[in-house]
Amino acid sequence: xxxxxxxxxxxxxxxxxxxxxxxxxxxxxxxxxxxxxxxxxxxxxxxxxxxxxxxxxxxxxxxxxxxxxxxxxxxxxxxxxxxxxxxxxxxxxxxxxxxxxxxxxxxxxxxxxxxxxxxxxxxxxxxxxxxxxxxxxxxxxxxxxxxxxxxxxxxxxxxxxxxxxxxxxxxxxxxxxxxxxxxxxxxxxxxxxxxxxxxxxxxxxxxxxxxxxxxxxxxxxxxxxxxxxxxxxxxxxxxxxxxxxxxxxxxxxxxxxxxxxxxxxxxxxxxxxxxxxxxxxxxxxxxxxxxxxxxxxxxxxxxxxxxxxxxxxxxxxxxxxxxxxxxxxxxxxxxxxxxxxxxxxxxxxxxxxxxxxxxxxxxxxxxxxxxxxxxxxxxxxxxxxxxxxxxxxxxxxxxxxxxxxxxxxxxxxxxxxxxxxxxxxxxxxxxxxxxxxxxxxxxxxxxxxxxxxxx
Numbered sequence: 001x002x003x004x005x006x007x008x009x010x011x012x013x014x015x016x017x018x019x020x021x022x023x024x025x026x027x028x029x030x031x032x033x034x035x036x037x038x039x040x041x042x043x044x045x046x047x048x049x050x051x052x053x054x055x056x057x058x059x060x061x062x063x064x065x066x067x068x069x070x071x072x073x074x075x076x077x078x079x080x081x082x083x084x085x086x087x088x089x090x091x092x093x094x095x096x097x098x099x100x101x102x103x104x105x106x107x108x109x110x111x112x113x114x115x116x117x118x119x120x121x122x123x124x125x126x127x128x129x130x131x132x133x134x135x136x137x138x139x140x141x142x143x144x145x146x147x148x149x150x151x152x153x154x155x156x157x158x159x160x161x162x163x164x165x166x167x168x169x170x171x172x173x174x175x176x177x178x179x180x181x182x183x184x185x186x187x188x189x190x191x192x193x194x195x196x197x198x199x200x201x202x203x204x205x206x207x208x209x210x211x212x213x214x215x216x217x218x219x220x221x222x223x224x225x226x227x228x229x230x231x232x233x234x235x236x237x238x239x240x241x242x243x244x245x246x247x248x249x250x251x252x253x254x255x256x257x258x259x260x261x262x263x264x265x266x267x268x269x270x271x272x273x274x275x276x277x278x279x280x281x282x283x284x285x286x287x288x289x290x291x292x293x294x295x296x297x298x299x300x301x302x303x304x305x306x307x308x309x310x311x312x313x314x315x316x317x318x319x320x321x322x323x324x325x326x327x328x329x330x331x332x333x334x335x336x337x338x339x340x341x342x343x344x345x346x347x348x349x350x351x352x353x354x355x356x357x358x359x360x361x362x363x364x365x366x367x368x369x370x371x372x373x374x375x376x377x378x379x380x381x382x383x384x385x386x387x388x389x390x391x392x393x394x395x396x397x398x399x400x401x402x403x404x405x406x407x408x409x410x411x412x413x414x415x416x417x418x419x420x421x422x423x424x425x426x427x428x429x430x431x432x433x434x435x436x437x438x439x440x441x442x443x444x445x446x447x448x449x450x451x452x453x454x455x
Contacts, residue, residue: 181321184371203247229278255295
């Protein structure tokens with residue numbers, strides 16, 4: 001993209017001379033005599049350098065006008081690089097402007113070579129400022145990723161080994177991947193393994209839960225926004241696409257997108273560029289896209305609930321993660337891994353399963369898949385009072401068909417408590433989402449959690 005330069009000076013001959021000199025050095029030079037145009041132009045375009053006169057009104061040489069417009073520019077774009085231009089003898093004013101945030105100053109009459117060198121240095125500073133901002137955005141996401149617990153892909157069942165083999169084949173490419181599977185099967189772990197084996201592994205993997213993004217903030221979250229784009233946009237912000245550029249973008253639960261959101265996503269993917277909310281300048285993006293869903297997207301396409309063109313855009317490669325009940329050979333290994341993890345966490349290093357417990361885990365149908373197994377093992381570790389975890393230490397949240405024939409009645413209180421536990425598990429402890437799933441007000445759910453001591 002070209003270097004954009006804005007010249008603001010009330011003397012037309014000065015502007016003409018500057019324009020003629022700088023048009024051969026910079027790609028896009030905009031010249032104005034009216035400073036009142038500055039705010040609109042700065043909001044509309046991302047100027048790399050702004051060359052600003054210190055005085056605009058005839059007979060006034062205080063420099064206050066230049067400093068006023070300097071502050072307006074920096075309020076709109078804190079990363080703006082402004083070079084002041086002033087007459088000989090007003091150097092003190094220029095120094096004052098630099099204290100207010102100007103990058104440098106040029107004295108009239110100027111030396112052409114020095115002026116060009118000053119502006120080129122200013123452009124390098126502008127690029128550095130933008131790079132630092134982008135690194136800071138990426139760093140905050142990287143910190144969040146580091147704070148997440150590391151989980152391994154564990155299992156030796158034929159179905160699971162087939163998935164690992166497929167991942168090894170296509171991970172090195174940049175092909176878009178669609179991961180299908182029930183909730184809790186480990187779709188995010190597979191996405192992370194694809195990124196780990198890819199050519200982009202040294203860059204960021206940015207994960208976005210599409211089910212948690214409201215339609216009203218979709219564009220801001222995904223594409224970013226400029227300062228002042230809407231009421232709460234107090235600073236410019238990079239979106240997930242921009243932060244993930246160079247790396248991998250993982251869109252979890254993509255089936256939750258409305259048709260309007262799907263259209264905006266498709267446009268960005270097709271054009272390989274995004275527009276921040278409130279900006280007129282596009283930003284090129286370079287991502288490897290991985291999506292996941294528990295929905296039957298083929299059926300959704302047939303029923304006009306999911307765009308066919310987006311469906312084919314996101315699934316160059318499609319893999320389906322089998323549910324835990326179809327890979328029972330892996331249950332014991334997974335349970336053992338979680339037992340070791342939580343025995344260490346809760347300082348119970350001698351814990352073991354007995355044979356009856358292992359038998360119960362293998363026979364159970366695990367509707368919540370690996371996520372349910374993990375939570376079940378953690379609860380058992382917490383509840384057990386001996387070094388041997390027995391079958392009764394497992395408070396499984398759902399019953400198998402065999403269990404449903406049991407004549408033992410379940411009280412309403414126990415059903416309600418278990419329903420709350422299930423909703424919290426399904427939504428990873430997010431009370432707002434759990435309340436929505438249960439059809440309860442958030443405060444009502446908080447009250448019931450207190451009643452059942454689920455905090």
